[in-house]
Amino acid sequence: GQSSAVTAIGSALAANPQAYISGEAFGDTGSTYAGATGKLTVGLTTIGTNVSDVSGVNLKERLESVIVTEGADTGRGKDVSSWGDYSNGVGQSWVTRGLIATDSALADEAVTYVLGKQCADGGFPTNLNDADCVSGHDTTAYSIVALQEAKAAGVLSAATLDAAIARGVASLKSAQGTDGSFGAGDGINSNTTGLAAWALRGAGEPAAADKAVTWLRTVYVKPAGTLAAHAGAIAFNKTAFDAAVSAG
Numbered sequence: 043g044q045s046s047a048v049t050a051i052g053s054a055l056a057a058n059p060q061a062y063i064s065g066e067a068f069g070d071t072g073s074t075y076a077g078a079t080g081k082l083t084v085g086l087t088t089i090g091t092n093v094s095d096v097s098g099v100n101l102k103e104r105l106e107s108v109i110v111t112e113g114a115d116t117g118r119g120k121d122v123s124s125w126g127d128y129s130n131g132v133g134q135s136w137v138t139r140g141l142i143a144t145d146s147a148l149a150d151e152a153v154t155y156v157l158g159k160q161c162a163d164g165g166f167p168t169n170l171n172d173a174d175c176v177s178g179h180d181t182t183a184y185s186i187v188a189l190q191e192a193k194a195a196g197v198l199s200a201a202t203l204d205a206a207i208a209r210g211v212a213s214l215k216s217a218q219g220t221d222g223s224f225g226a227g228d229g230i231n232s233n234t235t236g237l238a239a240w241a242l243r244g245a246g247e248p249a250a251a252d253k254a255v256t257w258l259r260t261v262y263v264k265p266a267g268t269l270a271a272h273a274g275a276i277a278f279n280k281t282a283f284d285a286a287v288s289a290g
Contacts, residue, residue, distance in 0.1 A: 052089045055082060059099045065123065076108045076119035077133025083140035093144060102144040105137065109148045117148070117155030118170065131159065131168045135184035142188075142195050153192045156185055157206055163216075164209030179217055179224050179234050183241035186210045190244055211245045214238050222253035231279045232261050 060066050063079040083101045086093050093101040110118045119137030121127045129137075138156055141149040160166055165177025166185040186207055193203040217238075218224060224234040239254035258276065261283040265273035268290045277283035 048089060052086055052091060056086060056091055056096050059096045059101065063099075063101075063104065065125070070123050070125060073121070073123040074104055074108050075121050075123065076105075076129045076137050077121075079105045079108065080119060080133060080136030080138070080140035084136060084143055087140070087143040101140075102146060105140050105144070106146055106148055109137070109141070109152065111148070111151070115155070117151035117153070119152070129170070131166055131170055131178060131181035132184055134159075134170065135181065135188040138188045139191055142191050142197060145195075149192070149195070149197050153189070153197050153203075156188060157198075157202070160185075160206055160209065161213075164211075164213035165217075166210065177213060179214060179226055180237050182210050182213055183234075183237035186214075186241040186245055207245060211242065211247060214242060215247065215250050218250060218253065219257075222255070222257035224254065229279060232258055232276050233278070236276075 055062060059082060062082050063075055064070065064073040065075070066073065079101065082096075083093055083105050086096060086101065094103075105119070108119045108122055110116055110120060118129070119134055120129050134152070134156060138149070138152040140146075141152050156166070159170060159175070161175035161177045163177055165179070165182040167175050168178035168181045169176065189203050189207050189210070192198060193200050193207075197203075214224070219230065222235070223230045224238045225231060226234045235254050235258055239251045239258070242248075242254065243251035261277040261280055263269045263272045263275040263277075263283075263286075268287060269275075272286075277286060
């Protein structure tokens with residue numbers, strides 16, 4: 043119901059893609075940031091933009107240019123930057139989705155890389171460089187969605203993807219609080235809970251997703267009371283919500 047607003051946002055981003063996918067504007071000459079390029083590619087593809095020419099930038103080619111094509115990191119999207127590589131598991135999910143969305147020949151490698159990073163507990167790591175695999179709930183949610191899109195696009199075998207998705211879903215469900223919430227390194231919060239709800243619902247787990255939404259409603263500003271003017275806002279956590287209500 044907000045197609046005109048979505049189109050306006052897409053047009054604004056498409057007018058200057060370099061400002062989003064690189065650090066050219068602040069001295070990082072020749073840079074391309076993997077996660078940002080994946081995000082912009084997915085976003086613009088979703089609204090039907092021809093990403094082969096976005097204000098003179100071929101987003102598909104730029105995205106493919108940051109993909110490692112040999113060695114242990116084959117399929118990983120890495121930042122091209124004079125300041126180093128800050129790519130991580132969240133960005134990799136967007137890189138993978140972008141390659142799938144553009145029917146790139148490198149989509150198989152990216153999905154295979156994601157699968158290879160799955161931790162023993164079924165989750166997916168945010169830090170891709172750690173020797174120990176430590177699941178991140180946000181990254182797990184994003185990765186589940188990426189794998190679902192890979193399955194829909196026929197990238198790799200459905201059985202392989204289904205097994206990985208099932209393990210990821212089990213990891214999220216085991217991390218869910220009794221009140222429906224999810225937390226990350228900064229405690230229980232709406233970002234992680236919202237991402238988990240999104241991934242769980244898409245993976246056919248409506249009960250767990252509904253439970254997460256029940257918690258989200260505790261930090262959601264309703265059109266009544268002292269914060270009525272801010273209806274629709276969602277606080278980061280219950281502490282922030284309570285403080286806002288108290289302060290008016």
